[in-house]
Amino acid sequence: MKAAAFDYEKPLACDEAIRLVTPTDGMGKFVSGSQSLGPMMNLRLAQPELLVDLRGIAALRETRSDGEYGVIGACVTHAEIEDGAIEDFTQGLMAHVARGIAYRAVRNRGTLGGSLAHADPAADWINVMCALAADFLVAGPGGERVVASADWMAGAFTTALEADEILTGVRIRRLSDTARWSYYKFNRKPGEFAEAIAVFIDDARAGICRAVIGAIDAPPCLIANARALVDDPSPALLDPCLTGAGLEPGTYEYQVHRVALMRAAATLREHGRNPQ
Amino acid sequence: MTDAIRKPLQLTVNRAKVADFVEPRTSLADFLREQQMLTGTNIGCEQGVCGACTLMVDGAPARSCITPAIACAGSDVRSIEGFDDDALMNELRAAFTAEHALQCGYCTPGMLVTARDIVSRLPDADDARVRLELSGNLCRCTGYVGIVRAIRLVLDARRARAAQPLAAAVTA
Numbered sequence: 115m116k117a118a119a120f121d122y123e124k125p126l127a128c129d130e131a132i133r134l135v136t137p138t139d140g141m142g143k144f145v146s147g148s149q150s151l152g153p154m155m156n157l158r159l160a161q162p163e164l165l166v167d168l169r170g171i172a173a174l175r176e177t178r179s180d181g182e183y184g185v186i187g188a189c190v191t192h193a194e195i196e197d198g199a200i201e202d203f204t205q206g207l208m209a210h211v212a213r214g215i216a217y218r219a220v221r222n223r224g225t226l227g228g229s230l231a232h233a234d235p236a237a238d239w240i241n242v243m244c245a246l247a248a249d250f251l252v253a254g255p256g257g258e259r260v261v262a263s264a265d266w267m268a269g270a271f272t273t274a275l276e277a278d279e280i281l282t283g284v285r286i287r288r289l290s291d292t293a294r295w296s297y298y299k300f301n302r303k304p305g306e307f308a309e310a311i312a313v314f315i316d317d318a319r320a321g322i323c324r325a326v327i328g329a330i331d332a333p334p335c336l337i338a339n340a341r342a343l344v345d346d347p348s349p350a351l352l353d354p355c356l357t358g359a360g361l362e363p364g365t366y367e368y369q370v371h372r373v374a375l376m377r378a379a380a381t382l383r384e385h386g387r388n389p390q
Numbered sequence: 391m392t393d394a395i396r397k398p399l400q401l402t403v404n405r406a407k408v409a410d411f412v413e414p415r416t417s418l419a420d421f422l423r424e425q426q427m428l429t430g431t432n433i434g435c436e437q438g439v440c441g442a443c444t445l446m447v448d449g450a451p452a453r454s455c456i457t458p459a460i461a462c463a464g465s466d467v468r469s470i471e472g473f474d475d476d477a478l479m480n481e482l483r484a485a486f487t488a489e490h491a492l493q494c495g496y497c498t499p500g501m502l503v504t505a506r507d508i509v510s511r512l513p514d515a516d517d518a519r520v521r522l523e524l525s526g527n528l529c530r531c532t533g534y535v536g537i538v539r540a541i542r543l544v545l546d547a548r549r550a551r552a553a554q555p556l557a558a559a560v561t562a
Contacts, residue, residue, distance in 0.1 A: 115436060121395050122414035122460050152456030153437035156417075165414065167461055193450070217526025218507060219444050219451040304525040 188227020404472030
């Protein structure tokens, strides 16, 4: 199908972009790569009256290092992360994840910020950012604010963003060079949205060992202290985590998430993903 | 739709400067097919899944069905028609013919663009990597075996050629 009619603007600055969207009363949408919004518009699940393209805003394509934190601009593409075109703050985790997002032709245009603002629970970045405890940097008519990753997603396809606010980037605490991680995604065909995602990040120097159960019909489920789960993924430890994520024992969804969590835990225990 | 919003658009299509007016809702694929009469780009799913509409935007493969034409203002667009004099694409075309890598041909323009990206970006790809990279291009005729073989043929030929100058230097 074809998208319904809309108007289009491509401003050069965030404040200009916000000024364009504010008067549309929620009918204007920001867009970057249009790799999620594009299909939704073609299916007429989304019918915005105005698209404000953020790709002309140079500041949104910047990546900067801020001591122990790294900031990645919202309009950095999945392919740029895959190719190592930006600094790696995560010991290879983000490049690994980027490689598995959709297909190369999609990754060339789809962006980190677009995926996070779209907030499909089965997408990759929303779950990885939860595991990294990233801060979401937001600009709006009233200035800038920071949203903690726990507060980012209210539900499937629903974020803390107001209609006239822009996600400008994410701030990630650097993983130390001894940090290890594992990522397991289950889908029937490479590039599809996941049926289950499990992420582990073990950074002893930073004192964290987190896990995330993702691709559930809700925001990602963070397990803040996953040490015991890594060492011994027994049913006594696994099952409360899965029911805590809202999964129902005996269902297909429960089983695929259980397997994803077990496999990610086993990978971390046996190998870790850190090249060191 | 005479009252539809139409906006000016300037871009490069197959090395030619193009200036036209488009409705913002017009996808790059529809713009090429309906306004530029370049019907080599095929449209399948219109949701970015099947890969039939894949072409090059600024040197990288992109889905032209979920990319508005107006979002390509100032870009360098290369559709399958723009590869007639491209040595690598002609090598791939010959390999697709030799290995029966197409039957109905609907997926072929997108398949060739993806194949060209694989060969130029991943010269060391093995068959498993080729298949993984092809997962975004659906073919309902061939079962993919011929397509993978065709890409393999070109990858191997290019590797052999890369090794040749050294051998030639030794014999000289």
